[in-house]
Amino acid sequence: MSLRTDLGKIRGLGSAKEGVAHWWAQRLTAIALVPLMLWLVINIAHLAGADVKAVQAWIANPVTSVLLILMIVAVFHHMQLGLQVVIEDYVHTEWLKLASIIAVKFAAIALAATSLFAILKIAFAG
Amino acid sequence: MDTRERPLSPHLQVYKPQLTSTLSIMHRMTGVALAVGTLLLVWWLVAASLGGEAFTTIQTIIGSWFGRLILFGWTFALFYHLCNGIRHLFWDMGKGLDLPSAYRSGWIVIAAAIVLTVSGWVCGYHSMGAL
Ligand code: HEM
Numbered sequence: 546m547s548l549r550t551d552l553g554k555i556r557g558l559g560s561a562k563e564g565v566a567h568w569w570a571q572r573l574t575a576i577a578l579v580p581l582m583l584w585l586v587i588n589i590a591h592l593a594g595a596d597v598k599a600v601q602a603w604i605a606n607p608v609t610s611v612l613l614i615l616m617i618v619a620v621f622h623h624m625q626l627g628l629q630v631v632i633e634d635y636v637h638t639e640w641l642k643l644a645s646i647i648a649v650k651f652a653a654i655a656l657a658a659t660s661l662f663a664i665l666k667i668a669f670a671g
Numbered sequence: 672m673d674t675r676e677r678p679l680s681p682h683l684q685v686y687k688p689q690l691t692s693t694l695s696i697m698h699r700m701t702g703v704a705l706a707v708g709t710l711l712l713v714w715w716l717v718a719a720s721l722g723g724e725a726f727t728t729i730q731t732i733i734g735s736w737f738g739r740l741i742l743f744g745w746t747f748a749l750f751y752h753l754c755n756g757i758r759h760l761f762w763d764m765g766k767g768l769d770l771p772s773a774y775r776s777g778w779i780v781i782a783a784a785i786v787l788t789v790s791g792w793v794c795g796y797h798s799m800g801a802l
Contacts, residue, residue: 578756601722
């Protein structure tokens, strides 16, 4: 016998009320981040000590620009999903929990937008 | 209902620290550390787009001994979180969940994180012509 209501079964969202969407997005971004972060670290290690011209030339390369954009989107999406879980686990005052989660999501979007703008500016305006 | 007298599950501190529990909390700590570290990444990208003094400033900060220490910590956190993240993905596929496998993969993650961190820094110092 199941204790779930008919409506609950049809919605199929479980007690978290969001199904597996959050969990799945965390895994998808994690998979994407494996090659992207390895690529980033290798390239930054190669740029160690380089002057601004060399760094800008690297970022302006179309392949680099696109990979950097993908990396930024994946990192901030993954970060925001992860920090939400951490907050949900440790912050038990309802309004504070909500405020912290909103702050994290807004900060992630602002940081991602800032990074993307910087990348595109170097790529298009030099 | 009165909730004060309800039995609580044992607090974490009554457990002996084990490899598995230590690596688990480290995944969370490195995740949070990496989140803070993204500020440095954004700063670096913005400085590169501004050029001039903005870039010199961040390069001086990252190049200082303290900056390098932070960057070293960030690289280790990244490689640990990345390797342990892959361990998580195998668990998600139902693989390696028994105790001997969890211990074995745990030691592999530690070794891989150390090797990758050191390789990354050797590569970095090599590009700077310091090696
Ligand atoms: C700068 C990059 C990254 C940041 C800021 C970041 C941040 C985080 C945070 C805050 C969490 C939540 C931790 C928790 O709930 O205890 C998390 C979880 C996770 N991360 Fe990352 N992460 C990054 C890169 C990666 C990479 C490269 C992987 C590669 C596989 C990865 C795989 C995972 C996985 C699988 C989880 C879920 C773990 C769980 O269910 O407890 N992350 N990450």
